Amino acid sequence: MPPLEAPTIPAVPAGKTVPLLDASKTEKLSAHIWMIPGYPNIPIIVGKKAVLVVDTGLGNSAAHVISEEVERLAPGKPLYLTTTHFHPEHAAGFGGFPSGTKLLRPSVQENELNADRGRMLERFRIHNAEALSQADYGKPELFKDEKILDLGDVHARIFWAGPAHTYGDTLVYIPEDRALVTGDVVQNLATPTFLGGDIGPEEWLHTLQIFAPLKPKLVIPDHSPPGPGEKLISDEEAFMTALIIETRKAKKDDLSEDDSVEKVTTSLHAQFPDWIMNPLTKDGIRRVWKKKE
Numbered sequence: 001m002p003p004l005e006a007p008t009i010p011a012v013p014a015g016k017t018v019p020l021l022d023a024s025k026t027e028k029l030s031a032h033i034w035m036i037p038g039y040p041n042i043p044i045i046v047g048k049k050a051v052l053v054v055d056t057g058l059g060n061s062a063a064h065v066i067s068e069e070v071e072r073l074a075p076g077k078p079l080y081l082t083t084t085h086f087h088p089e090h091a092a093g094f095g096g097f098p099s100g101t102k103l104l105r106p107s108v109q110e111n112e113l114n115a116d117r118g119r120m121l122e123r124f125r126i127h128n129a130e131a132l133s134q135a136d137y138g139k140p141e142l143f144k145d146e147k148i149l150d151l152g153d154v155h156a157r158i159f160w161a162g163p164a165h166t167y168g169d170t171l172v173y174i175p176e177d178r179a180l181v182t183g184d185v186v187q188n189l190a191t192p193t194f195l196g197g198d199i200g201p202e203e204w205l206h207t208l209q210i211f212a213p214l215k216p217k218l219v220i221p222d223h224s225p226p227g228p229g230e231k232l233i234s235d236e237e238a239f240m241t242a243l244i245i246e247t248r249k250a251k252k253d254d255l256s257e258d259d260s261v262e263k264v265t266t267s268l269h270a271q272f273p274d275w276i277m278n279p280l281t282k283d284g285i286r287r288v289w290k291k292k293e
């Protein structure tokens, strides 16, 4: 795998500590779901019997903030934890959760974490040395494609649908609330971040098509605000489809790789004017261009 670029995260002003997660801003999103907004958003699914947290936050101190909030929302209940993917702000804070926290992760994500051999962690440490000084990914109970949790009056279906932002992207569907936690796989008004080895837009689109039939009412992304589920998924499909078709056409018209990137980026920007354009979206265009048809 080629070296991976870590996304830049909000700069912390020198001499000050900006909390990446602010539990005073926790919002209730649906009957059983709360979310601490931040970097990244942390969904908390509260049932009568048990609680599920999705993602650890960036390091153990972020995880402490989450643990305290869980204790406030659901005192004394057994705690399950899963991670949307292996990047440090989602998975490296296991040490900040109480002992007895049960960590669940699909094998494909765990294998990807092990294969990366700390490279992504090193990239994130450049800007977050302190937060990640005791990075702890935990020892998960592994599952293959799906794990269903009975939290009492609500269920959580934790599943792997295929490669997208990474190989091991993991989603969580809450059927009672018709809500889907998407990690980086579906964002709200933000273009996709291509990071996983050489996963291209075609594979990502295929993964979207696998879970789109769930037609969730609510989608909860990790780095953008929650929004209407069906719409966010179909917008993402439309974005990916436009990117693929226009890149193939540019190549057919004999445009160089760089010129194709420029042309398609401009066109996508015009079609999706409200979206934040992530610089790593260009890598998706390059991956389509490089592919032999």
Ligand SMILES: [Zn+2]
Pocket: 085, 087, 165, 184
């Ligand atoms: Zn990520």
